[in-house]
Amino acid sequence: MASSITSKPFLGATTLNSSVSSDVRRLSFSSLPISVKPKTNTKVCCIIEIQAAGSTFGNYFRVTTFGESHGGGVGCIVDGCPPRIPLSEADLQVDLDRRRPGQSRITTPRKETDTCRIYSGVSEGVTTGTPIHVFVPNTDQRGHDYKEMSIAYRPSHADATYDMKYGVRVVQGGGRSSARETIGRVAPGAIAKKILKQFSGTEVLAYVSQVHEVVLPDGSVDHDTVTLDQIESNIVRCPNPEYAEKMIAAIDAVRTGGDSIGGVVTCIVRNAPRGLGSPVFDKLEAELAKAVMSLPATKGFEFGSGFAGTFLTGSQHNDEFFTDEHGRIRTRTNRSGGIQRKQHTVTREKKEIELIARGRHDPCVVPRAVPMVEAMVALVLVDQLLAQYAQCNLFPINPELQEPLSLNFPNFELANI
Numbered sequence: 001m002a003s004s005i006t007s008k009p010f011l012g013a014t015t016l017n018s019s020v021s022s023d024v025r026r027l028s029f030s031s032l033p034i035s036v037k038p039k040t041n042t043k044v045c046c047i048i049e050i051q052a053a054g055s056t057f058g059n060y061f062r063v064t065t066f067g068e069s070h071g072g073g074v075g076c077i078v079d080g081c082p083p084r085i086p087l088s089e090a091d092l093q094v095d096l097d098r099r100r101p102g103q104s105r106i107t108t109p110r111k112e113t114d115t116c117r118i119y120s121g122v123s124e125g126v127t128t129g130t131p132i133h134v135f136v137p138n139t140d141q142r143g144h145d146y147k148e149m150s151i152a153y154r155p156s157h158a159d160a161t162y163d164m165k166y167g168v169r170v171v172q173g174g175g176r177s178s179a180r181e182t183i184g185r186v187a188p189g190a191i192a193k194k195i196l197k198q199f200s201g202t203e204v205l206a207y208v209s210q211v212h213e214v215v216l217p218d219g220s221v222d223h224d225t226v227t228l229d230q231i232e233s234n235i236v237r238c239p240n241p242e243y244a245e246k247m248i249a250a251i252d253a254v255r256t257g258g259d260s261i262g263g264v265v266t267c268i269v270r271n272a273p274r275g276l277g278s279p280v281f282d283k284l285e286a287e288l289a290k291a292v293m294s295l296p297a298t299k300g301f302e303f304g305s306g307f308a309g310t311f312l313t314g315s316q317h318n319d320e321f322f323t324d325e326h327g328r329i330r331t332r333t334n335r336s337g338g339i340q341r342k343q344h345t346v347t348r349e350k351k352e353i354e355l356i357a358r359g360r361h362d363p364c365v366v367p368r369a370v371p372m373v374e375a376m377v378a379l380v381l382v383d384q385l386l387a388q389y390a391q392c393n394l395f396p397i398n399p400e401l402q403e404p405l406s407l408n409f410p411n412f413e414l415a416n417i
Contacts, residue, residue, distance in 0.1 A: 055176075057185075057291070058379060060386035061192065065184025067138075070172035075135035076184035080386065081121065081191060083129030085198075092116050092134065095190040096183065098371040104235035106251045107368055111140045116187060134187045138180075151349075179296040179365065182372045189375020192382035199406050202381065203270040206373045207231045208238045208366050210264035211247035212254075216240055223268045237370045251364040262297070263366035265373045269381065273405045275392060276384040284384060291376040297365050305335035328403075 056064040060080050067074030093116055100114040101107055114136050121132030150171045153160040158177035162169035169175060196202035205228060209216040220240050230239040236251070238244040247263075254261050277284030289301045302308075309317050312335075319331035389405060397404065 057294070058383040060390065061188075061379065061383040063185065063188045063379060065181055067136075067181070067184065068170055068172075068175040069138070069178030069180040070170075070175075071138060073135055073137040074180055074183045075116075075133070076188055078121065078132040078134070078188045078191060081127050081129070081132055082195065082386075083127055085127040085191075085195060086125055087118075087122050087127050087132075087191065087194070088125060089116050089118050091194060092118075092187045092190045095186050095193075095371045095375065096136070098232070099182065099186045099368055101368070104367075106235055106248060106255065106364060113139065114183060116183075132188075132191070134184075136183050136187075177296070179368075182295065182375075185295075185379070186371050186375045189371070189378045192378035193374065195382050196378060196385070200273045200385070201271045202273065204267065204374045204378045204381070205231065205270075206265050206267040206370045206377075208236055208247065208263060208370060209266040211236065211238075211364060211366060212250050212261040212263060214243060214246045214250050216243050221266075224270070226268075231370070235367065237367045254364075261364050262299075263364060265366060265369050267292075267373045267377050269377065272381065273385055273388065274403055275388050275405075276381065278387075284380070287380045287384065288377060291380045292373060295369065295372050295376060297369075309335055 055066065056062060058080070062079045064077045064079075065074070066076065096114045096116055097103070101110040101112055116134055116136050119133040119135060121128055121130050149159060153163075158174060159169060159171075162175070162177065193204055196204065205226065207221065207226070209221075216238065220243070226239050231237050233239070234241065234244040234248070236244050236247045238247055250261065277287060285303045288303065292298060292301050305312070305317065317335055319333045319335060321329055321331055324330050385405065392402075393405065
């Protein structure tokens with residue numbers, strides 16, 4: 001397992017003797033005090049910190065997801081959530097229902113209610129500032145559907161990848177590589193969206209803008225006025241009714257033939273707090289790219305005009321500044337896998353075979369990806385908001401150049417305790 005290890009001696013302690021076994025440095029604990037007795041009989045103490053990669057996202061608003069597709073359930077631990085935020089299971093259930101399988105004919109037929117339970121971090125309807133534990137049980141597992149995959153690898157899936165990395169894998173449903181893991185993202189994403197909305201009036205909305213060859217024309221959705229109700233008005237989550245029908249027809253056409261297609265999800269953020277992100281390696285665009293690219297089946301990410309900007313000159317592509325009616329400086333523009341049919345593959349024993357992958361899958365994952373994209377964007381924004389507040393709002397801001405982070409909702413109030 002890829003991990004980074006640093007050794008920090010306690011104050012006044014001597015350096016670890018070179019005779020100490022290297023196995024000590026490979027212990028899998030997040031922070032472990034170790035007392036070692038070298039040959040010189042001098043007691044030496046140190047702390048070995050191991051940062052394991054993979055299942056934790058964020059620095060200040062930290063989310064750790066757990067669980068597997070066909071295990072007992074899936075969920076998350078949310079650490080760093082501000083206290084006294086009104087929160088209930090119903091707040092999370094709205095987005096979990098948008099993500100759940102079996103919600104329409106164009107999604108996987110797996111039937112799950114995805115009913116969540118909050119087991120810690122919330123008391124008497126408000127967050128306590130301690131870790132929030134959210135759990136969703138699995139109720140419709142069919143492990144026998146994956147018998148063939150126990151000996152062979154599904155092309156374009158993570159079967160071979162997990163075997164090559166860990167030397168073992170969960171066959172049923174793909175284990176951690178299943179999109180069911182995203183429950184642990186959508187639930188904390190709902191918390192993040194609530195914090196952003198209440199604190200700074202920030203809205204995060206996503207919609208489907210392309211399914212296979214059906215592309216929503218530029219300008220057909222007004223990003224300043226589009227609403228969640230318009231997006232949720234049809235099963236493909238496209239706010240344009242005419243193109244929504246075309247997208248649904250495209251999915252139906254491949255679904256009946258046992259194939260699948262992809263598409264594009266467009267996400268917009270309104271009233272984003274200014275100053276989020278950090279220079280060089282931690283730019284907000286870079287953080288968003290990592291977050292969205294970590295979603296299952298994601299193969300590309302564009303910000304603003306994306307790759308289309310390469311067809312423009314610099315004078316055409318730049319975003320002009322102007323002062324709006326409220327005296328604020330703004331810009332006029334913002335340019336800045338699937339179902340497997342019968343295929344050739346190899347077994348774990350390196351024998352070439354033909355595999356018909358079974359199980360229940362989405363003919364097009366794009367509609368269910370909408371709340372997932374919203375969640376990851378919201379998680380980035382709330383994490384960066386906490387970082388900005390901690391670093392740059394400790395002392396009074398410069399009112400000539402900076403704005404309060406809670407500009408849009410100055411009367412935001414926490415729950416009374």
